[in-house]
Amino acid sequence: MDIYLPIAGMSVNALLMVALGGLVGLLSGMFGVGGGFLTTPLLIFYGIPPTVAVASATTQITGASVSGAHAHWQRGGVDFKMSAVLIAGGAVGSLVGAGLFRLLQSSGQIDLVIGFLYVLLLGGIGGLMLKDALVALGWVKLEERTERPRHNRWVASLPLRWRFYASGLYISPLAPLALGFLAGVMTVLLGIGGGFILVPAMIYLFGMAARVVVGTSLVMILAVSAVTTMVHATTTQAVDIVLAGLLLIGGVIGAQYGAALATRLKPDLLRLALAAIILMVALRMLLGLTWRPDEIFTIEYL
Amino acid sequence: MRRAFILLGLAPILMAQAEPKLVPDISARSIQIRYSFTGAQLLLFGAILYPGGRVPRHPADVIVVLKGPVEPILMREKAKIAGIWMNADSNRFRSAPSFYAVASSAPVRKLVDERTAAIYELGLQDLQLSPGGGALPDKERRFEAGLLDVRKRNGLYAENPHGVEISEGVLYRARISIPSQVPVGTYTAETFLVDKGKVIAAATKEIEIGKSGFERYVALAARRHGFLYGLAAVMLSLGLGWAAALAFRRRF
Numbered sequence: 001m002d003i004y005l006p007i008a009g010m011s012v013n014a015l016l017m018v019a020l021g022g023l024v025g026l027l028s029g030m031f032g033v034g035g036g037f038l039t040t041p042l043l044i045f046y047g048i049p050p051t052v053a054v055a056s057a058t059t060q061i062t063g064a065s066v067s068g069a070h071a072h073w074q075r076g077g078v079d080f081k082m083s084a085v086l087i088a089g090g091a092v093g094s095l096v097g098a099g100l101f102r103l104l105q106s107s108g109q110i111d112l113v114i115g116f117l118y119v120l121l122l123g124g125i126g127g128l129m130l131k132d133a134l135v136a137l138g139w140v141k142l143e144e145r146t147e148r149p150r151h152n153r154w155v156a157s158l159p160l161r162w163r164f165y166a167s168g169l170y171i172s173p174l175a176p177l178a179l180g181f182l183a184g185v186m187t188v189l190l191g192i193g194g195g196f197i198l199v200p201a202m203i204y205l206f207g208m209a210a211r212v213v214v215g216t217s218l219v220m221i222l223a224v225s226a227v228t229t230m231v232h233a234t235t236t237q238a239v240d241i242v243l244a245g246l247l248l249i250g251g252v253i254g255a256q257y258g259a260a261l262a263t264r265l266k267p268d269l270l271r272l273a274l275a276a277i278i279l280m281v282a283l284r285m286l287l288g289l290t291w292r293p294d295e296i297f298t299i300e301y302l
Numbered sequence: 303m304r305r306a307f308i309l310l311g312l313a314p315i316l317m318a319q320a321e322p323k324l325v326p327d328i329s330a331r332s333i334q335i336r337y338s339f340t341g342a343q344l345l346l347f348g349a350i351l352y353p354g355g356r357v358p359r360h361p362a363d364v365i366v367v368l369k370g371p372v373e374p375i376l377m378r379e380k381a382k383i384a385g386i387w388m389n390a391d392s393n394r395f396r397s398a399p400s401f402y403a404v405a406s407s408a409p410v411r412k413l414v415d416e417r418t419a420a421i422y423e424l425g426l427q428d429l430q431l432s433p434g435g436g437a438l439p440d441k442e443r444r445f446e447a448g449l450l451d452v453r454k455r456n457g458l459y460a461e462n463p464h465g466v467e468i469s470e471g472v473l474y475r476a477r478i479s480i481p482s483q484v485p486v487g488t489y490t491a492e493t494f495l496v497d498k499g500k501v502i503a504a505a506t507k508e509i510e511i512g513k514s515g516f517e518r519y520v521a522l523a524a525r526r527h528g529f530l531y532g533l534a535a536v537m538l539s540l541g542l543g544w545a546a547a548l549a550f551r552r553r554f
Contacts (some may be wrong), residue, residue: 002338002340003338004337004482006518008430009340009485010482010483011482011483025385026533059536059538062540065543066539066540066543066547067543067547069356070547071493087425092342108392110370111388112388121531153306213309226539229535229536229539230529230533231532233528233535234528234529238365239524239535241520242540244535245538245542246541248543249542252546256549256550260550273380289387290385292382294337294389295380296379296380296381296448297377297380297448297452298452298454299375299376299470300376300378301373301374301375301376
């Protein structure tokens with residue numbers, strides 16, 4: 001069943017798009033990540049123009065994080081004060097990211113930067129997760145385990161401290177503000193929600209209470225991806241509502257099944273699987289950068 | 303076709319004094335892009351009216367050209383720098399047609415000489431792309447070849463040297479397929495009647511390719527009302543996410 005995408009200006013197989021959304025939704029429900037890091041590259045491999053892929057994937061992230069955010073909220077797993085600070089940083093970050101996007105686009109190096117950032121981020125975080133999962137499963141034994149301090153020294157040294165009761169933290173709001181900013185820039189540039197950056201940063205850098213980490217990051221992702229959709233709609237005008245709708249239909253249903261599945265699987269195995277998926281995407285991106293590409297020439301409309 | 307060519311060379315000059323006329327038509331005056339649009343097939347057909355209704359012993363050949371709106375583009379070329387493929391060189395073309403398909407009853411090169419082909423833009427090699435200033439000729443040629451190659455593989459540029467069928471020497475028809483990713487705009491369909499290396503008659507028709515209905519509405523909304531469009535996209539995603547959460551709450 002082919003359907004024409006009015007913004008991308010091409011026809012795609014609708015069922016395939018719904019299936020893609022479903023697959024990503026399943027993963028996002030299982031692992032609590034937005035899934036943008038999978039949607040965007042897959043859409044680009046399919047032949048959707050990169051700008052449209054990034055913008056439409058952002059819209060899908062909003063939908064995929066709604067039910068998760070809602071569930072965590074009802075369980076009391078959201079630190080709203082922390083979310084507000086993160087969102088403030090994220091909103092500014094997405095605006096700055098939009099400026100950066102246009103700058104890189106006109107210099108012609110946007111693909112390179114996107115590819116590079118993907119390899120660095122996914123490779124780094126995937127590697128860390130893989131190590132953690134292997135240690136947790138007892139498949140790899142670390143020689144010496146140094147107790148890491150609960151609070152990062154650098155974060156603790158920042159001035160102006162606030163109390164975040166739900167997170168059990170007394171830290172400077174500048175740290176979450178900077179983290180939010182970074183995630184906002186990523187959301188615009190890479191079409192990822194930033195969940196897989198936010199969650200480890202909140203745990204390892206801030207030492208936030210684990211109970212509120214996922215919920216807070218989901219609320220932040222929800223808000224920032226919505227803001228980013230608006231930024232894309234008004235600047236790049238590349239949000240394809242039909243494509244986003246197709247991805248969403250699959251995505252929101254997949255997310256529900258994923259969440260149900262997650263409760264039945266061993267969390268360490270889940271982390272191992274997620275690490276493997278992330279590393280695979282990073283590897284594919286790395287190959288894309290170093291192997292001779294299919295298209296040497298690209299056409300840009302003036 | 304080969305025989306036609308040989309005849310063309312050998313034939314005595316027995317043509318009637320008056321020039322023949324072309325009566326072209328197209329199977330569709332406009333193409334509407336709707337949700338189910340996966341491309342279209344256009345039939346360019348018509349009649350050749352010879353003076354006095356007599357078909358000469360060596361009927362003339364026909365070349366049809368379908369051209370999309372011309373647009374300025376910037377082409378970038380990737381090169382391997384320090385082990386990584388990145389955009390290195392770029393070149394501007396001020397007038398690259400967004401779509402170009404040519405069909406003829408015999409290879410264009412055999413019908414007309416280079417000069418005529420260049421004047422009427424009768425073939426991919428003869429497109430007037432107007433490359434932007436100052437580049438070295440072989441760089442220009444490299445980018446031109448790249449452009450033709452990319453667009454040919456996307457189905458946006460096509461050449462069919464035997465795509466025109468002429469029956470009884472007077473009726474011609476050519477089928478041109480248009481892929482789903484064609485840009486919208488006003489297309490021109492040109493028909494040329496070629497005899498002994500000369501264009502003896504030409505006719506032009508216009509075809510409007512546009513998005514219609516919902517697709518047109520969406521494209522317009524995205525361009526003119528970016529803010530409201532973005533708001534609609536956010537609402538859609540919030541609504542769908544919420545609906546799924548509600549629908550599945552009882553199940554698990």
